[in-house]
Amino acid sequence: MKKNINFIMKYKMEDLLSMTFRMFQKIWKDSVKISVLFILPGALAYGFSFIYFFNFFLKYITKINQNPGDIRILINFLTAYGLLFLGMIIYILLYTYVSSVISYKSFKKAHNEDIDIKECAITVFKEKFGRIFLQGLLKTLIIIGIEIIFIILIAICTFFISYSTINILMLLKIMMILTIILLSIGFIAVIFWLSYSLIFSKEAILYDNLGVIDSLGKSFNLVKKNWWRVFGITYLFNLMMSFLANMIISPLLIFAILPIYIKIITGLINNKIDEISNIFSNMFFYIAIIYGVMILIQSVIIALFNPVFKSLFYLDLKVRKGELEEAVKDIANDVKEEIIAT
Amino acid sequence: MKIDENDYKGYFEKEGKNPILASFILILLIGALYFFIQSLIVYTYRIIDYVIYRDKYINTFDFIEAVKQIYQRYKYPLLITLFICQFGILLFPTIYLFKRWHFKNTAKYFYLKNFDLPAVILSMIGALSVIPLVDLTSRISFYFFPILKKLSEAVTPLFSANNNPLEYALLIIVIGLTPAICEEVVFRGYFQRTLSRKIKEPWHYILSGFIFALYHQRPLGILALTLVGVYLGFIYYRFKSLYTSMSAHFIYNTTIVLIMNLSFLNTFLENNYTPILLLSSSLFIINGIIIFLYSLRKKFKKEDEYLITSETENIS
Numbered sequence: 040m041k042k043n044i045n046f047i048m049k050y051k052m053e054d055l056l057s058m059t060f061r062m063f064q065k066i067w068k069d070s071v072k073i074s075v076l077f078i079l080p081g082a083l084a085y086g087f088s089f090i091y092f093f094n095f096f097l098k099y100i101t102k103i104n105q106n107p108g109d110i111r112i113l114i115n116f117l118t119a120y121g122l123l124f125l126g127m128i129i130y131i132l133l134y135t136y137v138s139s140v141i142s143y144k145s146f147k148k149a150h151n152e153d154i155d156i157k158e159c160a161i162t163v164f165k166e167k168f169g170r171i172f173l174q175g176l177l178k179t180l181i182i183i184g185i186e187i188i189f190i191i192l193i194a195i196c197t198f199f200i201s202y203s204t205i206n207i208l209m210l211l212k213i214m215m216i217l218t219i220i221l222l223s224i225g226f227i228a229v230i231f232w233l234s235y236s237l238i239f240s241k242e243a244i245l246y247d248n249l250g251v252i253d254s255l256g257k258s259f260n261l262v263k264k265n266w267w268r269v270f271g272i273t274y275l276f277n278l279m280m281s282f283l284a285n286m287i288i289s290p291l292l293i294f295a296i297l298p299i300y301i302k303i304i305t306g307l308i309n310n311k312i313d314e315i316s317n318i319f320s321n322m323f324f325y326i327a328i329i330y331g332v333m334i335l336i337q338s339v340i341i342a343l344f345n346p347v348f349k350s351l352f353y354l355d356l357k358v359r360k361g362e363l364e365e366a367v368k369d370i371a372n373d374v375k376e377e378i379i380a381t
Numbered sequence: 382m383k384i385d386e387n388d389y390k391g392y393f394e395k396e397g398k399n400p401i402l403a404s405f406i407l408i409l410l411i412g413a414l415y416f417f418i419q420s421l422i423v424y425t426y427r428i429i430d431y432v433i434y435r436d437k438y439i440n441t442f443d444f445i446e447a448v449k450q451i452y453q454r455y456k457y458p459l460l461i462t463l464f465i466c467q468f469g470i471l472l473f474p475t476i477y478l479f480k481r482w483h484f485k486n487t488a489k490y491f492y493l494k495n496f497d498l499p500a501v502i503l504s505m506i507g508a509l510s511v512i513p514l515v516d517l518t519s520r521i522s523f524y525f526f527p528i529l530k531k532l533s534e535a536v537t538p539l540f541s542a543n544n545n546p547l548e549y550a551l552l553i554i555v556i557g558l559t560p561a562i563c564e565e566v567v568f569r570g571y572f573q574r575t576l577s578r579k580i581k582e583p584w585h586y587i588l589s590g591f592i593f594a595l596y597h598q599r600p601l602g603i604l605a606l607t608l609v610g611v612y613l614g615f616i617y618y619r620f621k622s623l624y625t626s627m628s629a630h631f632i633y634n635t636t637i638v639l640i641m642n643l644s645f646l647n648t649f650l651e652n653n654y655t656p657i658l659l660l661s662s663s664l665f666i667i668n669g670i671i672i673f674l675y676s677l678r679k680k681f682k683k684e685d686e687y688l689i690t691s692e693t694e695n696i697s
Binding site for chain 2: 051057061275279281283285286289293294297301307
């Protein structure tokens with residue numbers, strides 16, 4: 040009786056890492072297929088919009104300095120920025136969808152349920168993706184909202200020091216500077232604290248079928264008292280994945296655009312932005328496609344491991360919080376019955 | 382209950398676990414931490430530098446000159462950072478994780494007990510003869526893209542000893558000795574040694590050499606670094622001794638530092654480049670054959686087979 044045996048134990052860091060790679064071995068073919076299929080358009084959209092924006096930026100950076108009041112430049116800039124934003128949104132949506140499907144598949148696999156990837160994709164799209172999208176949006180808004188409070192406070196303090204007409208005391212000035220430093224630290228700390236506290240909200244929707252608000256609460260409760268562990272292991276894992284992606288991507292990227300790369304470096308060294316801008320204008324499609332493909336490879340590498348890792352971590356946290364005690368008891372009973380029967 | 386050290390098997394040595402997977406995880410983990418912390422420190426230096434010398438940045442348009450100046454100003458902090466990161470992030474965590482994941486006896490596993498003087502000398506000769514070959518790859522890229530030569534000149538202040546014996550000593554310790562110890566323990570002693578338990582020759586040292594090259598994150602130097610990595614892996618496997626690859630790595634790095642600093646050596650190499658290249662290439666091949674034959678004669682391989690057949694019992 041090996042059913043459900045994968046998730047009844049508390050994992051150590053080694054367990055999480057090794058099980059992630061083992062799980063990857065089991066589902067990598069399906070994961071690669073779905074990743075390439077869905078992330079490709081997103082990566083190309085992002086690649087094209089980014090290169091377009093970058094090209095625009097290089098082309099007009101001198102003109103903006105020359106004609107700071109020219110409204111056409113501002114409109115063009117906003118258009119390029121809007122396109123970049125659109126490209127990013129398409130990419131993020133598709134990436135989130137793919138990672139949700141892989142996560143769902145690995146969750147099912149952890150329960151020894153072999154479910155077809157197409158079925159996973161349909162289930163996630165029909166039943167869960169709307170909520171996943173909303174929780175992502177809500178999470179971002181919460182974080183931005185809290186950060187705005189910090190920004191306002193920092194701005195008030197800075198304004199007070201810089202523009203105050205009253206000749207304020209030196210001690211008060213020092214206190215204000217200290218407050219700004221503390222608020223800046225708080226600004227960064229809150230980003231980390233919130234994003235890691237709400238890190239499992241997507242998994243809560245996928246596995247426990249919770250609503251948008253409940254999923255955030257669930258993630259918060261699971262991470263509570265385990266924050267440092269979650270932060271440490273997840274951050275380390277993300278670093279590892281970025282390092283792996285960089286190791287593969289940077290030589291590929293540089294060799295794919297070697298002559299262009301050399302020209303860009305030459306332009307940078309000689310401080311000739313016009314030359315770089317011309318390269319980007321003349322070879323726009325080539326550079327954008329190469330860049331898109333690189334984003335695709337990088338995203339696929341991360342999408343293959345990250346959702347698997349997070350799904351295992353989610354189960355581990357549930358065990359630690361005693362939420363799977365019933366499941367453990369059931370398995371123990373099953374094993375007992377099996378032994379008696381044999 | 383106290384665990385007997387002889388019975389100890391780490392997490393990835395237990396039944397059903399894969400030590401090869403452990404070696405890849407460790408390389409990724411250590412590499413990610415190493416580059417992350419190192420770049421965090423280097424960027425802090427840059428920010429401090431920008432705050433202090435803001436006017437210089439605004440008035441300077443020469444990119445190479447600006448980079449050169451940064452390296453000149455922060456030469457000692459950068460060298461000390463490199464030294465601390467190599468030991469603190471590469472070496473010690475590797476040993477700690479090895480003991481946690483594999484066995485207690487690091488010296489035996491990493492082949493730190495076998496010292497053979499002729500093997501060390503042969504390895505060092507090979508390392509010296511590989512330098513002109515590595516230099517050839519740089520020359521080819523400089524020929525096609527001359528700007529890269531200018532770019533590489535930007536880092537010269539970091540390796541400059543300024544004819545000062547103390548600076549020579551510092552450079553030899555930080556650039557020559559430190560990577561020779563730390564990188565060899567990680568890449569040959571641990572990574573390649575673990576790969577060789579399941580992967581056959583020559584694939585384990587080709588793979589570890591390639592990953593050694595990728596790990597340095599210098600895309601244009603991949604060919605040269607792979608050549609060096611494979612050579613170091615080859616001697617390590619043939620002689621079953623970490624001292625051979627450590628000494629070869631040390632002599633390789635130190636010679637490069639000396640060539641960069643001693644102008645007469647540099648001039649001599651420039652004036653006689655073609656004969657030196659031909660001579661060293663021939664020497665490299667002949668030395669490789671001698672290493673191969675010598676390793677067979679000394680039967681280092683037999684000892685290794687003994688280790689693999691009853692590996693867990695013997696290593697621990």
